[in-house]
Amino acid sequence: MVAVANDGHYFTSQKARTELLLPQTPIIQAVAEAFDWFKSNGYVQ
Numbered sequence: 001m002v003a004v005a006n007d008g009h010y011f012t013s014q015k016a017r018t019e020l021l022l023p024q025t026p027i028i029q030a031v032a033e034a035f036d037w038f039k040s041n042g043y044v045q
Contacts (some may be wrong), residue, residue, distance in 0.1 A: 016022040025033075038044045 011020065013025075017024055035044065
């Protein structure tokens with residue numbers, strides 16, 4: 001998997017874990033957290 005940061009830099013999931021120290025979040029948890037964020041910020045009613 002390759003992701004793009006807001007500033008246009010590309011990084012792999014391996015780099016995200018090792019260099020950016022991001023946790024490896026299970027997909028169900030990640031989607032639920034994203035939905036909660038959108039809901040709390042008024043994007044979903």
